[in-house]
Amino acid sequence: MKLSDVNTEERILEAAKTVFMKYGLYGARMQDIADTAGINKALLHYYFRNKEKLFDHVFDGALSKYFQQMEVFSDKSLPLIERINRYIDQMIDFLTEYPQMSIFIIKEISTNPDLFHDKVHKIKNHKSTSLIAVLKESIELKEIPEIDPVIFLMNLHSLCAYPFIASPIFKVIIEKSKTTWSDPYHEKHKQSVKDFVAFKLSN
Amino acid sequence: MKLSDVNTEERILEAAKTVFMKYGLYGARMQDIADTAGINKALLHYYFRNKEKLFDHVFDGALSKYFQQMEVFSDKSLPLIERINRYIDQMIDFLTEYPQMSIFIIKEISTNPDLFHDKVHKIKNHKSTSLIAVLKESIELKEIPEIDPVIFLMNLHSLCAYPFIASPIFKVIIEKSKTTWSDPYHEKHKQSVKDFVAFKLSN
DNA sequence: TTTTGCATTAACCAAATGGTTAAACTAATA
């Protein structure tokens, strides 16, 4: 086995990630991925039998990283609000690093919902305690007000993820009314979500 | 001119809307649109020179309808909170009717941000008073707390639109913890956003 | 009825694209 083995596969996956994230499954071109990786197109098919196999690798990786962010909900050593606040920090940091992630996942899922169903189930089984269950428990223990856990989860995700998804729209809407959407807003964004959580969960 | 003229063009646009919304510019197939409209593929190019022209028609229509929802912000005859609450009702009703709308617009914009910039500018000029400006004014008049208008606008949009965008994800996450995401949640969703607004804008 | 001009279609084309093949290269191994 040559040393370049790992290297080539790595480079392919990195290139695939970039191209798939930008154009999606349909829009991505194998030639584009090959060029980005600096290799021959046939070599793609040598390492990954076909486009779908390659896509699956990228997509699974993205999906698993995405859901990985939610594991903090299960950390029983922390108070509920603290868990959620950490999730907010983590998730927003994560999305700052991979701003295309949400839109990429959603794009593919909305185009092909069937395929998605199985994949999430496999991942979901790893972390047994979901936020919904945790919330229900806390409500029963009267630790938090009687909110609807599903609505709350939805609102929480919305506040975290949507700004990254819709940033091209916001950039235009906001226009010159403020400077670039960058660092200062990053923290303000986090805080606004935390405020929302505090508002919803305080007695 | 035959009567069927208008009819055919209508049917093409309707079909194009359906197919483009589902697959996006890249993924949509002219043959698919033709089949959906029940006509020959060549007829598409007779009415709309090429794919992009046809897409533009659909996209422009979608974009204009989308931004049209925000016109209520300019209605000076209503108190600010009332305007925003109406916007929430309108927007969520609108997205309930066209659940693919947000993801469609965002998908295309994120793939092709340049083209988008001009289009919004044309539309934006029509409604002079944006929510940001209105908020700034109200803050100066001490009618509402000193919130960051951009953050607020972002949060508001997030809460309204994201649930529709991410509904495939939520459907899986929620799973059997609740029944289908439908009518009862529709109103609950609206109310949760209104609660957020009340929380943010009340002194 | 004949003509005219738009509407519609079947057949076709060129380019793009995912994928294959057979040959060439390369570095260990015998």
Added chain:
DNA sequence: TATTAGTTTAACCATTTGGTTAATGCAAAA
């Protein structure tokens, strides 16, 4: 050095796809 087995490539193939063309249909005008 010769062999072997994995790696990489150029050339090629079949299919898909946006788009064209030339012929046909058809309703109103002449």
